[in-house]
Amino acid sequence: MTKSELIELIARKQPQFTQKDIELAVNQIIDAMVESMAANERIEIRGFGSFTLHHRRARMGRNPKTGEKVSLPAKRVPHFKPGKSLRERVDASKEHTDILE
Amino acid sequence: MALTKADIAQKLTDRLGFNKRESKEIVDQFYTEIIEVLVQGEFVKISGFGNFELKDKNPRPGRNPRTGEDVPIEARRVVTFKPSQKLRATVDNAQA
Numbered sequence: 001m002t003k004s005e006l007i008e009l010i011a012r013k014q015p016q017f018t019q020k021d022i023e024l025a026v027n028q029i030i031d032a033m034v035e036s037m038a039a040n041e042r043i044e045i046r047g048f049g050s051f052t053l054h055h056r057r058a059r060m061g062r063n064p065k066t067g068e069k070v071s072l073p074a075k076r077v078p079h080f081k082p083g084k085s086l087r088e089r090v091d092a093s094k095e096h097t098d099i100l101e
Numbered sequence: 102m103a104l105t106k107a108d109i110a111q112k113l114t115d116r117l118g119f120n121k122r123e124s125k126e127i128v129d130q131f132y133t134e135i136i137e138v139l140v141q142g143e144f145v146k147i148s149g150f151g152n153f154e155l156k157d158k159n160p161r162p163g164r165n166p167r168t169g170e171d172v173p174i175e176a177r178r179v180v181t182f183k184p185s186q187k188l189r190a191t192v193d194n195a196q197a
Contacts, residue, residue, distance in 0.1 A: 001138050003147045009138075010130050017127070025113055025127045030150050032112045034188060036104040038195035044103040048132045049180075053192060075193045078151070080182030087180070089140050090155065094178035097142035099155045 003030075037078055047085040054079045106132070139180055151184040 001009075007026050011019040033051065036043050043051040058074040082090070106128050113124035135145050135153060145153040156179050163174040184192075 001143050001145050003150075006131075006134060006138070006145065006147070009134050010127070013134070014126065014130055017123070021117075021119075022127065024117055025119065025124075026131060028113055028116055029109055029128060029131055030147060032104065032109045034150065034191055037188070037192050040195075042103040044105055045132055046106065048136060050103070051182075078182070078184040078188055078192055080151075080153075080180075082180045086136055086139070089136065090180050091177045093140045093142060094157060094176070097140075099157065099178075100141075100143045 040076070045083070047083050049080055049082040049086055051078060051080050053077065147185075149185055149187050151182055151188055154181050154183060155179070156181055 003026065007019065007023050010026065011017065011022040014022065017025075033043055037051060037053065040053055053076045056075050056077060059072050061070050061072045062068065063070055106125075110121070110124035110128045113119050113127065114121055119127065138145050139153060139155060142155065144155065147153075158177050158179060160176045161174050163172050164170065165172050
């Protein structure tokens with residue numbers, strides 16, 4: 001499911017809002033999460049999960065094609081840890097649904 | 102301090118003019134729908150942010166690290182998040 005399909009789905013369940021309103025709101029929710037991660041602030045959504053940053057040290061890597069050594073800088077990468085409720089519900093769903101992708 | 106649903110709802114109120122109740126409803130519905138889609142076995146792909154994907158893990162032998170006792174780990178389905186290139190770049194470039 002894509003973002004636009006998600007917007008349509010939410011709009012159908014919240015008929016008091018226009019689809020445009022939902023689109024603005026969803027974009028704002030995503031922006032708020034991106035801003036928070038960029039500011040190195042964790043995000044905690046009860047029942048859904050939390051987002052934190054993982055720190056990767058600088059290291060020497062290799063160009064897989066040429067075998068040449070390259071130095072890779074330290075970086076921060078977003079990490080999501082599913083909450084208990086999401087984890088349990090998704091695990092239980094394996095009994096009756098296939099992964100559709 | 103962590104960003105919570107209440108903080109996000111407050112931003113919708115401040116920035117878009119929804120009232121408090123409306124903001125809370127939309128924020129709740131957003132996360133609820135993502136969960137419902139995942140529980141139905143479908144990936145959720147949010148462009149510019151990242152993809153929530155599902156993976157079936159095979160059972161494997163495990164061990165209780167404290168007691169050293171063998172504890173089998175059962176087959177399970179897990180959610181993984183793949184941040185988009187854009188999110189990775191934004192987060193990484195923000196570091197001083």
